[in-house]
Amino acid sequence: MSCTCSRAGSPEITKSNQETRPKIRTLKAVDEDPMIGETPPSALSSWLTPNPLFYIRNHFPFPSVDASESTWRITVDGEVGNPQELRFDDLLNLPRRTLAVTMECAGNNRRDLEPKVPGNQFDTGAVSTAVWTGTSLVDVLHTAGLKPESVEILFEGADSGEPEPGKEIQSYSRSLPIEIASHPDTIIAYEMNGEPLTVEHGAPVRLVVPGWYGMASVKWLQRIIVLTKPFKGYFQTYKYVVRYEDGNERPVREMRVKSFISTPRDKSILKGGAICLSGFAWSGRSDIDQVELSADGGDSWESADLLGPSTRYSWQQWNYRWNTSKRGHYTIISRARDTQGNVQPMRSVWNEMGYEVNGTMSLCLDVL
């Protein structure tokens, strides 16, 4: 018999699942200014993250401009035939696209790296899942007409500041290669779980780049610039770069295959018998193929049941029924594999700024 202690949520937004939000309504604060907060562990057992508990990662204070739908404008210029100035309503008039997307900050689990690296010491809560609705970016690009020389699209948020003392004041800006920007699943989103975006998550409109780490999904989107040369900005070529110990480096892009155990909690004391373990697994732009569990610190592995929903860009919930009658202390580990054959590594690869920390995580349990 398979384990049914916990069920995957549904990707549909119904009134009832909005009402069954967990009682805890606050994020785990990581920083106040700029505002950074993790999804609390209590909400990490829900497939869909309730909007008030979706993690928040800001680099600057909230934008000072009026974020109302009636006055917001997005300009589209650079190497285009017809520069545009779009109103919020213009976006609403384009076809709607809805996608379930798991968003993970590139620094999630940074605090697990040894030796320690500077930056927000995120635990496991800088990852959340929402159903996003918006319009495909490619529809907007078509209206503007890309010139053949264009190579990247740059996105500017309305927030700005000094990214570090002494650096020039700039807006949060990131670019995407044309192939990703033109994919119909890259959307300019205006709804999150069936509700208008809130200011924390980029109201009135943000980019959502499914399968990429969160830094690509520019919030408070106000300018789109078509470029003929790759963008070299601070958040593109200095930050969000994996710099290894040997000096090699590469940009942070797609999310790496990863899983964690959400139930039971670490250091739980449980009665022997059938113990239900459950958690989530995800990988950038591919689906999860298998999740394995080890109850002996990694010597032997068994497959968990994947509960789905199996959508390309969202995590899947898994369950494993672990039968144990022997008292003792156990180390439980989960390990995911995606449909492209990428396997979650046993150890994260150390890098200077602590990105893509996707090594297996273990849980300590005492069985009585």
Ligand SMILES: Nc1nc2c(c(=O)[nH]1)N[C@H]1C(S)=C(S)[C@@H](COP(=O)(O)O)O[C@H]1N2
């Ligand atoms: N304009 C703007 N967009 C931004 C950021 C930002 O600081 N400013 N942070 C990025 C990072 S690093 C992440 S992980 C996600 C987080 O989105 P969320 O706060 O809605 O969870 O937004 C991205 N988009």
Ligand SMILES: [Mo]
């Ligand atoms: Mo992030």
